Amino acid sequence: MAAWFSRLFTGQEGRDGALAINQQALLAGWRQLPEVDISRSHYRSRYVLVDVETAARSLKSDRLVSIAALALVDGLIDFQEAFHVVLAHDAPGADAAAGEASEANAPTAPNPALVIAGVPPVDALISFLSFAGKAPLVAYHSPLVGAMIERALVEHLGIVSAQPCIDLAWVLSDLFRDVSDVGDLSATQGGLDAWLAHFGIASIQRHNAVSDAYVIAKLLQIAIARAARKGFDSPGSLLELEKARRHLHQSG
Amino acid sequence: MSNSATEMLVSACIQFLQGFSPFDRMEAQALRFLAEHVKLAHFPKGARILASEMGIARALYIVQGGKVRARPSGGNSHVEYSAVLGPGQCFSIGALMAQRPSSSAYVARDDVFCYELPADCFFSLTQKSTAFNLFCTQTIAGLLNQSQQQLQLQFAQRAAEQKTMNSPLATIVKREPVAVAPETSIREVVELMAANHLGSMVVTDPLQQPIGIFTLSDVLKRIVLPGLSLEQPISSVMSTSPLTLPLAANAHDAALAMAMHAVRHVLAVDEGGRLRGVVSERDLFKLQGAGLRQIRHSIDAATSVDVLRHAREDVRQLSLTMLTEGVGGQEITQFISTLNDTVTRRVIDLNLDRHDLYGIDWAWLSFGSEGRDEQTFTTDQDNGIVYLCTDIMDRELTQLRFLEFARDVNDDLDKCGFPLCKGNIMASNPELCLTLEEWEEKFALWVRTPEPLALLNATIFFDFRPLYGRFNLAHRMRLSLFRQTQGNPLFLRMLAQNALSVAPPLGRIRDFVTGADPDHPGTIDLKKYGVRLFTDAARVFALANQVEATHTVTRLKRASALTHLPPDDVSASIEGFNFIQLLRLRHQHFEQEHGRAGDNLIRPDELNEIERRVLKEAFRQARKLQARLKLDYQL
Numbered sequence: 001m002a003a004w005f006s007r008l009f010t011g012q013e014g015r016d017g018a019l020a021i022n023q024q025a026l027l028a029g030w031r032q033l034p035e036v037d038i039s040r041s042h043y044r045s046r047y048v049l050v051d052v053e054t055a056a057r058s059l060k061s062d063r064l065v066s067i068a069a070l071a072l073v074d075g076l077i078d079f080q081e082a083f084h085v086v087l088a089h090d091a092p093g094a095d096a097a098a099g100e101a102s103e104a105n106a107p108t109a110p111n112p113a114l115v116i117a118g119v120p121p122v123d124a125l126i127s128f129l130s131f132a133g134k135a136p137l138v139a140y141h142s143p144l145v146g147a148m149i150e151r152a153l154v155e156h157l158g159i160v161s162a163q164p165c166i167d168l169a170w171v172l173s174d175l176f177r178d179v180s181d182v183g184d185l186s187a188t189q190g191g192l193d194a195w196l197a198h199f200g201i202a203s204i205q206r207h208n209a210v211s212d213a214y215v216i217a218k219l220l221q222i223a224i225a226r227a228a229r230k231g232f233d234s235p236g237s238l239l240e241l242e243k244a245r246r247h248l249h250q251s252g
Numbered sequence: 253m254s255n256s257a258t259e260m261l262v263s264a265c266i267q268f269l270q271g272f273s274p275f276d277r278m279e280a281q282a283l284r285f286l287a288e289h290v291k292l293a294h295f296p297k298g299a300r301i302l303a304s305e306m307g308i309a310r311a312l313y314i315v316q317g318g319k320v321r322a323r324p325s326g327g328n329s330h331v332e333y334s335a336v337l338g339p340g341q342c343f344s345i346g347a348l349m350a351q352r353p354s355s356s357a358y359v360a361r362d363d364v365f366c367y368e369l370p371a372d373c374f375f376s377l378t379q380k381s382t383a384f385n386l387f388c389t390q391t392i393a394g395l396l397n398q399s400q401q402q403l404q405l406q407f408a409q410r411a412a413e414q415k416t417m418n419s420p421l422a423t424i425v426k427r428e429p430v431a432v433a434p435e436t437s438i439r440e441v442v443e444l445m446a447a448n449h450l451g452s453m454v455v456t457d458p459l460q461q462p463i464g465i466f467t468l469s470d471v472l473k474r475i476v477l478p479g480l481s482l483e484q485p486i487s488s489v490m491s492t493s494p495l496t497l498p499l500a501a502n503a504h505d506a507a508l509a510m511a512m513h514a515v516r517h518v519l520a521v522d523e524g525g526r527l528r529g530v531v532s533e534r535d536l537f538k539l540q541g542a543g544l545r546q547i548r549h550s551i552d553a554a555t556s557v558d559v560l561r562h563a564r565e566d567v568r569q570l571s572l573t574m575l576t577e578g579v580g581g582q583e584i585t586q587f588i589s590t591l592n593d594t595v596t597r598r599v600i601d602l603n604l605d606r607h608d609l610y611g612i613d614w615a616w617l618s619f620g621s622e623g624r625d626e627q628t629f630t631t632d633q634d635n636g637i638v639y640l641c642t643d644i645m646d647r648e649l650t651q652l653r654f655l656e657f658a659r660d661v662n663d664d665l666d667k668c669g670f671p672l673c674k675g676n677i678m679a680s681n682p683e684l685c686l687t688l689e690e691w692e693e694k695f696a697l698w699v700r701t702p703e704p705l706a707l708l709n710a711t712i713f714f715d716f717r718p719l720y721g722r723f724n725l726a727h728r729m730r731l732s733l734f735r736q737t738q739g740n741p742l743f744l745r746m747l748a749q750n751a752l753s754v755a756p757p758l759g760r761i762r763d764f765v766t767g768a769d770p771d772h773p774g775t776i777d778l779k780k781y782g783v784r785l786f787t788d789a790a791r792v793f794a795l796a797n798q799v800e801a802t803h804t805v806t807r808l809k810r811a812s813a814l815t816h817l818p819p820d821d822v823s824a825s826i827e828g829f830n831f832i833q834l835l836r837l838r839h840q841h842f843e844q845e846h847g848r849a850g851d852n853l854i855r856p857d858e859l860n861e862i863e864r865r866v867l868k869e870a871f872r873q874a875r876k877l878q879a880r881l882k883l884d885y886q887l
């Protein structure tokens with residue numbers, strides 16, 4: 001799978017025309033943010049941990065239900081720097097079904113709680129970008145998480161983010177090669193639970209996006225401490241490490 | 253912006269903290285403030301979290317996961333101690349309060365997660381939360397007067413042990429309780445116990461409410477020796493109505509309950525009375541490190557006064573340990589009282605071998621602080637005897653027998669470390685070794701003619717409590733006392749006036765009034781001008797509302813339930829009372845450590861800022877109680 005984050009920034013040709021003036025202003029504000037220096041120390045950087053909830057009846061109709069994000073600033077998790085948005089499902093052109101786990105008995109009636117709490121996708125994504133800024137994103141299995149967000153950004157904002165996104169699954173499996181009880185699981189589905197068990201990290205509510213972002217943030221704290229000891233002391237070096245590991249794994 | 257993600261993380265943080273002391277006692281708003289202002293940090297194994305070189309402490313650390321080792325930094329490397337802190341424990345309070353570098357180094361033993369609360373938020377929190385403030389005060393309690401080295405030692409020890417006895421049972425019961433239905437056969441139960449290495453088995457009804465308990469020691473006594481069939485149901489051999497405590501009760505409550513009922517297991521139950529876990533004496537033992545059980549055991553098994561004297565010394569030592577651990581005043585005084593009761597009962601037991609009181613109904617009574625369950629380290633005897641005499645012709649002879657018996661008990665108690673009462677308030681005093689009718693008459697006389705001496709007697713003797721013998725005699729005395737007080741409103745009014753004769757030592761301009769005693773300028777007598785303010789008021793409330801309890805805290809609680817006393821005010825006064833008791837205990841400890849008889853004279857100047865503030869608040873609470881009395885009795 002091509003790394004979604006490596007695509008070039010293509011916003012200018014996007015769908016800005018369809019956006020309201022204030023939405024355009026917010027988006028422009030985000031665009032004008034200076035690029036982040038990813039060569040600074042982990043402990044002088046801001047990472048943004050991302051997790052998403054999706055609704056699926058089939059793989060193709062996967063759609064973004066909510067985005068949760070949590071910042072790791074200077075190595076610390078700050079509960080005030082947390083983000084969660086539920087996307088409204090009555091967006092034009094969307095499938096009639098909002099999916100969810102509500103199964104076939106309610107295909108035309110999306111979960112009312114979601115509709116009430118939901119934010120129109122455009123606003124939701126803009127607020128996510130405002131929260132994230134241009135900080136490097138970190139996810140567990142970012143190809144999946146990233147693809148969801150990327151698709152939504154293209155669909156609703158007409159842009160492709162150029163933000164680096166680090167897949168913690170690869171980073172952990174490289175940094176902790178000595179960990180036997182996690183083993184090869186680490187780079188595949190289900191590995192997260194194994195890492196959490198290994199480090200004794202308890203979830204608030206596993207599979208809840210905010211809770212998952214929180215435990216991933218704790219894993220990142222562990223990872224950057226180990227990485228720094230091995231000489232990978234910045235977000236940039238973590239990206240390098242992840243790429244190398246992925247490459248090694250795929251060619252080997 | 254209200255943020256659902258932040259809310260979720262903050263709630264989870266609150267929930268985590270609530271599992272530990274002192275956060276479980278903290279006001280909801282203050283706890284939320286804490287959770288909203290912490291940041292979570294990670295430290296890999298071997299990382300230094302805090303050390304003196306890092307300068308003035310900038311944050312409070314609360315361990316969220318992993319273990320932290322605390323060691324004194326620099327200098328004292330020959331001192332062999334270090335402490336390990338686990339989840340829920342916090343550190344650098346002393347350094348934060350004094351705004352100095354930490355005197356210990358804290359190092360991560362494995363992957364450690366810590367909540368960090370910045371110093372300015374820490375200080376806000378001490379202002380927002382009385383519970384937290386008290387905790388911090390207790391943490392640095394007594395340390396200011398002592399050398400730096402002792403400070404480090406005590407702090408490290410306390411930090412290591414502090415979680416322990418104050419933690420709720422919910423955190424002590426680790427594994428799921430194993431329980432069986434009453435019709436389960438003995439064989440199955442014993443097999444289950446063997447397979448799971450259980451020392452006890454709880455028997456529950458279909459609602460999971462415990463109805464009995466069966467322990468390993470029962471196997472021998474109730475099954476093997478009587479040769480009982482193993483096919484019998486467990487209900488035929490279990491002990492019924494087992495001792496239960498709510499999950500929120502703490503380890504001290506459990507220890508106290510075990511000591512009082514001489515049992516080894518307490519069952520923790522939830523609000524629905526359902527079994528949630530078993531706490532054994534062994535669990536507490538592990539927590540406490542010191543030998544509660546050994547002490548009790550040695551008391552119960554003592555065959556001579558000599559042994560009892562040692563046991564009493566152990567009680568003292570254990571209470572001191574608890575004091576340095578930062579245990580609250582109420583727990584300690586109650587603990588001392590309970591174990592002192594045990595010693596007294598054993599002394600009485602031993603003397604009964606030599607004195608034949610067979611066939612007579614009698615009871616040994618405690619008065620004063622002993623009667624109130626509020627003993628401190630220095631306490632003399634306050635006791636008496638009540639007995640029934642069916643034949644008036646026998647009265648004198650019977651009394652002589654009791655007096656002889658009482659004299660021996662008083663002497664033995666003296667040998668065990670309870671000095672004879674200077675005021676002769678002892679069972680060997682013929683005036684205090686009386687029949688039920690005589691006691692009732694005495695009480696009635698004091699109530700009907702409340703002259704100063706009668707009021708003074710009321711403050712000592714109306715706090716009576718049975719310790720040995722027929723407890724129902726004491727109950728009858730209480731009922732008759734209530735009949736008298738209900739019929740004599742003037743008495744209560746005089747008693748209230750008497751309670752108001754001493755005012756809290758708070759000045760209008762300067763903080764404390766310390767000139768009350770010309771022989772000891774600059775001091776406050778915490779008994780006369782502290783504890784007594786509360787006990788006197790509580791006694792009036794209790795007598796007015798027919799509350800049987802003698803313990804001041806219980807009296808206040810019960811009275812508030814029966815009257816218009818607002819519960820918040822009452823819990824504030826209870827906290828104030830407990831704080832003063834704690835200061836007293838600490839002071840007595842300090843005095844005794846330095847070879848002086850423990851008095852109750854403290855110097856406010858030697859307290860730290862927070863202690864002074866809390867003490868002032870305690871006095872204000874006493875003033876409030878007095879205002880209530882004034883209002884109730886139009887004084």
